[in-house]
Amino acid sequence: MNFVARKRRILVDTGFTEYEMGLYSNDLQMYTTPPEIKITLREFEEQALERVKVYRIIEQTSAKGITKLSEEWRKAILDEIKAQGLKTFVKVFTGTGLGKTEADYEGRRRDHITHFICRLTYSRTEELRRWFMTQEMDLFRLRWHYLSSEGRQAFLKSNNLSYTSISEEEMSRLLTLSNGLVDSTKEYYKVPFTEVFDLISRRRIFLHKGFGYITSQDIISVIATQFRSFMSKQMMLCSNLYSRIIEDERLKAILGNLNTVYTGKNYTVGSGNAHEIDIKQLGTIARRAFPPCMLSLYSTLTNQNHLKHFGRLQLILFLKGIGVKMEDALYLYRSEFTKKMEPDKFDKEHSYNIRHSYGKEGKRTNYTPYACMKVINLNGGGAGETHGCPFKTFEANQLNKFLADNISNPEPGEVREIIDLAKNKHYQICCTKYFQTKNPGVKLNSIIEHPNQYFELSYSDRNSTSKTEDKKSVASS
Amino acid sequence: MRELVFDIDMTDYDDVRYCCSGADICEKCWRYMSIACKILDTALREDFDFQLLLWVFSGRRGIHCWVCDPAALDLDGRGRSALAEYLSVLTANPVKKVYLGASDTLHPHLKRARIIIEDQFSKILEEQELLSNKERQTKVLNLVSNGEIRTEIEKEWNRMGQEDGQDVAKWDKLVAIIRHHQAKSSDRKLRYAVDEILLELVYPRLDIHVTKGVNHLLKSPFCVHPKTGKVCVPFQPRAVEKFNPSKVPTINQLIAEVELYDEKHNLLNKTADETPASETAMDTTGTPQSETPALKQAETPVAKQLRNEYKKTCLVKSIAVFEEFLKAFHGVWKGEGGGGANINGADPMSF
Ligand code: SF4
Ligand SMILES: [Zn+2]
Numbered sequence: 001m002n003f004v005a006r007k008r009r010i011l012v013d014t015g016f017t018e019y020e021m022g023l024y025s026n027d028l029q030m031y032t033t034p035p036e037i038k039i040t041l042r043e044f045e046e047q048a049l050e051r052v053k054v055y056r057i058i059e060q061t062s063a064k065g066i067t068k069l070s071e072e073w074r075k076a077i078l079d080e081i082k083a084q085g086l087k088t089f090v091k092v093f094t095g096t097g098l099g100k101t102e103a104d105y106e107g108r109r110r111d112h113i114t115h116f117i118c119r120l121t122y123s124r125t126e127e128l129r130r131w132f133m134t135q136e137m138d139l140f141r142l143r144w145h146y147l148s149s150e151g152r153q154a155f156l157k158s159n160n161l162s163y164t165s166i167s168e169e170e171m172s173r174l175l176t177l178s179n180g181l182v183d184s185t186k187e188y189y190k191v192p193f194t195e196v197f198d199l200i201s202r203r204r205i206f207l208h209k210g211f212g213y214i215t216s217q218d219i220i221s222v223i224a225t226q227f228r229s230f231m232s233k234q235m236m237l238c239s240n241l242y243s244r245i246i247e248d249e250r251l252k253a254i255l256g257n258l259n260t261v262y263t264g265k266n267y268t269v270g271s272g273n274a275h276e277i278d279i280k281q282l283g284t285i286a287r288r289a290f291p292p293c294m295l296s297l298y299s300t301l302t303n304q305n306h307l308k309h310f311g312r313l314q315l316i317l318f319l320k321g322i323g324v325k326m327e328d329a330l331y332l333y334r335s336e337f338t339k340k341m342e343p344d345k346f347d348k349e350h351s352y353n354i355r356h357s358y359g360k361e362g363k364r365t366n367y368t369p370y371a372c373m374k375v376i377n378l379n380g381g382g383a384g385e386t387h388g389c390p391f392k393t394f395e396a397n398q399l400n401k402f403l404a405d406n407i408s409n410p411e412p413g414e415v416r417e418i419i420d421l422a423k424n425k426h427y428q429i430c431c432t433k434y435f436q437t438k439n440p441g442v443k444l445n446s447i448i449e450h451p452n453q454y455f456e457l458s459y460s461d462r463n464s465t466s467k468t469e470d471k472k473s474v475a476s477s
Numbered sequence: 478m479r480e481l482v483f484d485i486d487m488t489d490y491d492d493v494r495y496c497c498s499g500a501d502i503c504e505k506c507w508r509y510m511s512i513a514c515k516i517l518d519t520a521l522r523e524d525f526d527f528q529l530l531l532w533v534f535s536g537r538r539g540i541h542c543w544v545c546d547p548a549a550l551d552l553d554g555r556g557r558s559a560l561a562e563y564l565s566v567l568t569a570n571p572v573k574k575v576y577l578g579a580s581d582t583l584h585p586h587l588k589r590a591r592i593i594i595e596d597q598f599s600k601i602l603e604e605q606e607l608l609s610n611k612e613r614q615t616k617v618l619n620l621v622s623n624g625e626i627r628t629e630i631e632k633e634w635n636r637m638g639q640e641d642g643q644d645v646a647k648w649d650k651l652v653a654i655i656r657h658h659q660a661k662s663s664d665r666k667l668r669y670a671v672d673e674i675l676l677e678l679v680y681p682r683l684d685i686h687v688t689k690g691v692n693h694l695l696k697s698p699f700c701v702h703p704k705t706g707k708v709c710v711p712f713q714p715r716a717v718e719k720f721n722p723s724k725v726p727t728i729n730q731l732i733a734e735v736e737l738y739d740e741k742h743n744l745l746n747k748t749a750d751e752t753p754a755s756e757t758a759m760d761t762t763g764t765p766q767s768e769t770p771a772l773k774q775a776e777t778p779v780a781k782q783l784r785n786e787y788k789k790t791c792l793v794k795s796i797a798v799f800e801e802f803l804k805a806f807h808g809v810w811k812g813e814g815g816g817g818a819n820i821n822g823a824d825p826m827s828f
Contacts, residue, residue, distance in 0.1 A: 200559040
């Protein structure tokens with residue numbers, strides 16, 4: 001009998017091979033074997049992006065200050081995953097373990113494939129690896145919570161994690177020995193003491209004859225330790241593999257961008273969010289409604305009458321996104337630049353690029369405004385450069401000054417808080433806080449992910465308040 | 478690979494011993510060492526299942542424990558740190574070094590330690606006269622963190638006067654007052670107030686750096702301490718109370734003992750081959766080495782004589798302890814190398 005053929009035989013009623021049925025028997029897995037599937041490039045990219053969205057949701061939820069692994073944290077994450085329409089993930093992430101429907105297998109396969117694509121993508125640099133591991137570890141712990149007792153047992157067994165659950169007899173002996181440290185209402189596992197050092201050093205575990213007795217809540221910390229060390233080894237292997245895989249240009253294009261791709265709303269012109277912007281009012285509008293990254297570029301442009309390449313690009317695409325017409329943008333750049341530059345020179349060197357950015361030259365691509373991820377990754381901060389995200393590029397005192405200049409009546413500690421967040425690299429959270437202090441009337445349901453989103457939220461708010469202000473001034477005059 | 482080691486130094490107890498200080502050590506302060514040995518020995522065996530423990534008196538002012546089980550030798554830095562922390566209770570807080578937290582239960586290891594200490598605490602109170610004058614009383618009082626209770630105890634102690642021999646009575650008073658407050662108050666911080674004092678005073682004061690590191694050097698058993706001339710000797714943890722550090726022989730004593738033995742048995746002018754007549758009777762090892770003809774030939778008479786000289790001295794007992802340890806060591810490590818049949822105990826072919 002052809003063993004391989006049999007192994008690969010598709011079971012008619014499920015559409016999965018026996019091999020896959022084995023691989024995907026549990027909602028939670030350690031991702032020990034890479035998937036062997038044929039997948040179109042399009043699916044490849046789409047599915048991977050979905051998982052990236054999940055990572056970002058996890059990161060942002062934790063950064064909001066919700067206690068990690070708490071009930072609230074789990075709920076916030078799952079709600080957001082649902083809100084973004086990632087149904088397949090919700091099912092597999094909250095699975096109790098051993099479901100046997102086709103949808104169960106489908107979800108697990110997707111989990112498996114997307115994990116591996118992301119593993120590859122994020123294996124490139126130390127920083128990316130660390131970020132990826134953090135999100136994967138959190139996800140793993142989140143999922144463990146939903147596994148049923150049987151699901152957990154099966155998981156342990158299939159991963160050769162030989163933690164024996166203990167008999168009633170042993171339990172009653174432990175109750176006497178442990179001076180109340182072992183709680184009769186909880187489920188316990190027995191593990192060699194060499195696997196629970198962190199619990200031992202804090203004397204948080206009952207030890208007897210070389211074994212530690214840990215609750216099913218604590219066991220996740222043991223398994224997570226193993227998962228982490230396995231993963232970090234795998235990531236190193238992956239980073240070698242990565243350099244070979246990206247020899248394929250098509251894959252390189254997808255994998256190379258995945259970590260910076262913006263997963264929210266699209267702000268290209270024509271997608272229906274442009275406003276009528278009066279170019280003469282732009283200074284006022286900028287001070288009121290531009291996010292820090294764009295405000296600082298705008299100030300540089302108007303104060304120093306110049307912007308370097310990336311700065312010009314970052315600002316022009318943003319302006320295009322908020323509805324500034326090409327002619328107006330040209331006018332703005334020209335009038336500023338020519339204060340220090342011959343008009344001829346400007347027309348030769350810069351007008352083309354502005355028209356190009358608007359898709360009116362060359363390939364006529366309608367370039368998309370940059371999302372925060374992209375802006376943040378532009379780095380910036382070099383000599384004479386103002387592009388990038390100020391929360392990242394500014395020195396602490398520079399940021400301090402910027403905040404003092406732009407937040408009129410800060411609450412005590414507010415500025416400090418933002419600066420601390422920036423230090424901890426939570427740039428988008430910084431921006432969200434900044435937004436809230438400037439626009440106390442606007443309720444945000446998510447963090448700032450796009451400069452144009454920032455603008456849209458604060459502009460519409462300002463719009464309405466400034467209108468009422470106008471009325472007031474009319475009345476009082 | 479190296480042994481897991483523990484080092485306890487008598488000088489770390491200087492604030493709780495009034496019999497000697499510095500490098501001196503007597504039977505009274507040995508009580509602290511014997512309690513330390515009991516607590517650690519029990520924890521290492523009961524909690525971690527180690528069996529190959531060799532306890533030695535360093536020859537001067539401390540004791541060491543060498544743990545030689547395979548699992549102990551395998552421990553990396555993280556593991557050694559974890560064990561060291563598990564086994565030590567003193568924190569960096571200079572005034573009150575022990576805080577057991579407000580949890581509902583005392584960790585079994587600490588509870589066991591407290592019982593061991595409690596058992597001998599009245600002897601310590603008497604021997605060290607821990608509460609015999611104002612200054613000493615203040616030291617103990619400072620370990621009571623609740624100010625109100627502290628004043629109350631102080632008042633009661635003052636009422637009792639300052640005559641000698643009241644250490645146990647004063648301690649009992651302290652315990653009674655704290656218990657009284659514990660019973661009527663729900664302050665969780667009070668829960669372990671007595672235990673904290675006991676542990677702070679008597680719990681083993683480990684030098685955890687020695688345990689955490691893998692390159693600390695400890696004196697090997699049977700070498701002679703350069704300052705005291707005393708031999709570094711193993712002792713039996715189960716008989717640790719009977720061990721008397723002041724009776725540990727110096728190198729000079731040993732030489733004298735050998736001479737005395739020889740004199741007594743009138744051996745001074747005989748040849749090595751004939752000595753000592755009672756060899757087999759004194760052979761504590763039970764190993765038939767000296768009967769092996771090959772060995773006999775290989776060894777010069779003088780060497781053989783020297784190899785057995787110790788039997789004429791009081792070191793015989795210490796050597797017996799060491800040999801018992803070695804025997805256990807071989808038992809465990811043979812199993813380790815030989816496919817594990819010994820470790821599991823049951824050889825399927827034997828019945
Ligand atoms: S977080 Fe985004 S919108 Fe805010 S300043 Fe940085 S790049 Fe701009
Ligand atoms: Zn003494």
